[in-house]
Amino acid sequence: MxxxxxxxxxxxxxxxxxxxxxxxxxxxxxxxxxxxxxxxxxxxxxxxxxxxxxxxxxxxxxxxxxxxAFHIRPLAPAQRHAFIDDWLSIQARFVDDPSGAVIRADVLLSDVMLARGYPVAEFEQRYEDLSVDHAEVVAHYRTAHAIAGSHAQGEARTEELRRAMIHYRTLFDDLVNEPEDFSGVIEHREGRIHDLFKETTRRE
Missing domain, CATH: 1.20.5 (Single alpha-helices involved in coiled-coils or other helix-helix interfaces)
Incomplete structure (x- = not known):
């Protein structure tokens, strides 16, 4: 060789x-x-x-x-409906108390995350965790949180708070609805969310 x-x-x-x-x-x-x-x-x-x-x-x-490593799980039907009802209540509150509604919306999203199996953490950690399976909508969370922070410093007006609610709603819809199916839960509530936004606009 x-x-x-x-x-x-x-x-x-x-x-x-x-x-x-x-x-x-x-x-x-x-x-x-x-x-x-x-x-x-x-x-x-x-x-x-x-x-x-x-x-x-x-x-x-x-x-x-x-x-x-997390035990991410779907919401039980009773949890899902309870969270949707909570959101609708918060949305209705926005008409008379925009600031309180935005604060409560942020808290509600944390409650939904906890119920789904995400750990309690600071905002940046929650944001990063959500980005893994909800990348298409997680940017809405960052935008809403930033507006809420500006409002806490007296820099956000009602129109910006309304935008924060819309951003929160997008993530809420994704978290509450997934993974049961892929149709939005909010749109199945006879347009109530959208109607309340129009009502708020008419009152201002």
């Missing part, structure tokens, strides 16, 4: 290195594509905040691992 010449051995090692590099690149690209598909706009936000795709993707993967 003839031994490989140094030149042939060098060529073989170069080809092996190229193959390994291609496999690693392909695997990384697949991982990046999967994370982009899963997180959508949250992918770009996290990568930008981290400073580079490698660090950002590592943070997103850590979220997936953390949430996988």
């Amino acid at each position: 003839n031994a490989l010449s140094p030149f042939a051995l060098a060529i073989g090692l170069v080809l092996l290195a190229i193959i390994v590099a291609l496999v690693v690149t392909f695997s990384r690209n697949r991982r990046s594509a999967a994370l982009r598909d899963r997180y959508g706009e949250e992918y770009a936000r996290t990568v930008e905040k981290a400073g580079n795709p490698y660090e950002g993707e590592a943070l997103l993967q850590e979220r997936v691992k953390r949430v996988a």
Whole structure:
């Protein structure tokens, strides 16, 4: 059996290195594509905040691992209907007490998360946990929370509080409805939520 010449051995090692590099690149690209598909706009936000795709993707993967350890569960039918009734009550309250309604909406979302199996945590942690399975709507949570924070400092007007309620409602609908089916629960309540927004507009 003839031994490989140094030149042939060098060529073989170069080809092996190229193959390994291609496999690693392909695997990384697949991982990046999967994370982009899963997180959508949250992918770009996290990568930008981290400073580079490698660090950002590592943070997103850590979220997936953390949430996988939670016992996320659907709401029982009685819980689901009770939360929907609570939301409708809060929405009705907005007409006369916008500030109180926004505060209560934020609390209600925390209650829903707890009932679904998410741990009690600070806002940023709740936001990151929700982004794993609710990336399409979690940005609404951040926007609503920011408006609520501005209001606490006396900087948010009624129209902005109304927008906060709309953003809260989007996440609420997703959390309460999922994973039973994929149709919005609010729209099934004879348009009550939307009618109350129109009513508020007429009164102002």
